[in-house]
Amino acid sequence: MFRITLPDGSVREVAPGTTPADIAAAIGPGLAKAAIAARVDGELRDIGRPFEGDAALALVTARDEADALEMARHDYAHVLAEAVQQLFPGTQITFGPSTDDGFYYDFAPKDRPFTEEDLPAIEEAMRGIIRADKPLRREVWDRATLISRWKQQGETFKAEWAAELSGDEPLTVYWSGDDWLDMCRGPHLASTGKLDPDAFKLTRVSGAYWRGDQNNPQLSRIYGTGWLSKKQLDAHLVRLEEAAKRDHRRIGQEMDLFHLQSEAQGSVFWHPKGYVIYRALEDYMRRAIHAAGYLEIKTPQLMDVRQWETSGHWGKYAENMFAVPDIVPDGEGGAPAVAADADWMALKPMNCPAHVLVFRQGIKSYRDLPLRFYENGCCHRNEAHGALHGIMRVRQFTQDDAHIFCREDQIVEEVRSFCALADRIYKDFGFTYSIKLALRPEKRFGSDADWDKAENELRHAVVQAGLATADHGWEELPGEGAFYAPKLEWHLTDAIGRTWQVGTIQSDRVLPERLDASYVGEDGARHRPVMLHRAIFGAYERFIGILIEEYAGKFPLWLAPVQAVVATIVSDADDYAREVAAKLAAAGIRVETDLRNEKINYKVREHSLAKVPNLIVVGKREAEEATVALRQLGSDRQQVMALDDLVAMLVRDATPPDLC
Secondary structure, three states: OEEEEOOOOOEEEEOOOOOHHHHHHHHOHHHHHHOOEEEEOOEEEEOOOOOOOOEEEEEEOOOOHHHHHHHHHHHHHHHHHHHHHHHOOOOEEOOOOEOOOEEEEEEEOOOOOOOHHHHHHHHHHHHHHHHOOOEEEEEEEOHHHHHHHHHHOOOHHHHHHHHHOOOOOOEEEEEEOOOEEEEOOOOOOOEHHHOOOOOEEEEEEEEEEHHHOOOOOEEEEEEEEEOOOHHHHHHHHHHHHHHHHOOHHHHHHHOOOEEOOHHHOOOOEEOHHHHHHHHHHHHHHHHHHHHOOOEEOOOOOEEEHHHHHHHOHHHHHHHHOOEEEOEEEOOOOOOEEEOOOOOEEEEOOOOHHHHHHHHOOOOOEHHHOOEEEEEEEEEEOOOOHHHOEOOOEOOEEEEEEEEEEEOHHHHHHHHHHHHHHHHHHHHHOOOEEEEEEEOOOOOOOOOHHHHHHHHHHHHHHHHHOOOOOHHHOOEEEOOOOOOOOOEEEEEEEOOOOOEEEEEEEEEEOHHHHHOOOOEEOOOOOEEOOEEEEEEEEEEHHHHHHHHHHHHOOOOOOOOOOOOEEEEEOOHHHHHHHHHHHHHHHHOOOOEEEEOOOOOHHHHHHHHHHOOOOEEEEEOHHHHHHOEEEEEEOOOOOEEEEEHHHHHHHHHHHOOOOOOO
16 A cells, blocks of 8 residues: 655555545546646646655645646647648657746648648647546556657657657657557646647647757747636737737837847947936936946956966857957968967956956955946857847847945845835836846856855845745745856836846855955955856846836937937027027927928827927927927826926926835
């Protein structure tokens, strides 16, 4: 008999062959119907998989949404593969994982790549499989037998993958009914009928490469989104529609903020209006860091590769770095060439080693600490072409980067102060956030003792800041720290519920050791400082992209590139419009005039599309009475007011948040 321990501490003794479904049925018919999977000793498993010994059991229902969604999406992917092979005989299947909001499957079509026009028929075939309520049955197969079957069926990709999977243990497959199977670790729901046939949608088709290698055969990837109910699907589709409206690339073009082009792949061309936003954020952050006691510095873009070898970045990060050799003429027309003994330089992918070099200039005393260096540091990272995304993921970017060099006894207070600063800044932009602690990865520098100290210091600081609570989404992430330090991460939630990982602070004892940073302690001996790496915006480019989508281009007045436009109804008011604009400009308002010979309704519509916050309309009456008619973005109301009152109001509303 096996002893099965339930979450309430009770124990049931069951015979071999008993499944979690049997225990759910023994507890009650309601639970038997609701249970869709099980956690056995913490591992997510099929509800119908027999116990293999004594175990702790927690039954999973649709209320356990994370587990339920992951399993449903995994099942949708398998149903997709079965449907495609029904409709397109001879298609080979490869991989089909779940994703954050759905699933995809990669196929090797027999005749032609799949297109968007194929999706409705595939969806209908999937619904047929779901409505057939086909049992999903797990079997364990001998590796050689399974490889032989795949080869006989012409599934060369599956045969290759089965042969290369590590270990000598048998492989698992899942049957859908009695006529279709796929190789899979699982787990799966009990049957296809546990899926909602109206809670999924195929979204797009793209190309992919077998195992992600462009030297391998090209495949057709079909994406879908899958949910537990039609209500969830409909809500997701509304979010997608809203996200498309807020796409920073589209809004950036409409508002003439920036552009991207192939001549500088992965770098941003800022236009005047976009650079206004950029500079406003720089000014805002400078006020914040100066008030918090930081010293601003500037460090080189290029440093000798040997410096990056010493820091450890070259060994861990070289494939993401741009290296530049010494160039010499080759003697034939002056064409450039690389010298055989060239010294190699690297564009910095991050600022931290350079900040250590600044710290090392001159002797530092314990009295000098904490020393907080800040830099709007331009960095370059060789991101894969397919990973680039607008201004959210680029190759050249600028960080609001800072490094705090401090003593051991100062760490917790410095981290706590940073938490308070980040909290104030994110609230200024209207964001809520969660905080996560990313713990030591498997491959890392430094001793376990140092990692223990660093992780505990970060925990303690967040507790002191009052942020290690469920309200702030506090969570620990095993294995997700940097190779040199654990880190706190700030995950912002935007207006439509998406999350963005932005801010971070890392407690690092590795880099000061590798780069020989030291200070003279109270005892007269040399000591290593601890180095806190921190950022709040992260990359300016990405943060601006997030803000564009958060506000849908309707920026707070202090950030708006054009804060007001003075538009005339008739040409007789042109001189007065110029006078109004001059007075606003003198008060520090970013203002333009629209004196075109166009109807006022046309001007209103055009400036609304350009997201101008304040449209100031003037005609003959306004000129005679020294008034204006104000139309604010998003409102149908027109407010007539005195010019001086308008100036005072806009100056007040355009004042940036006070960080002092």
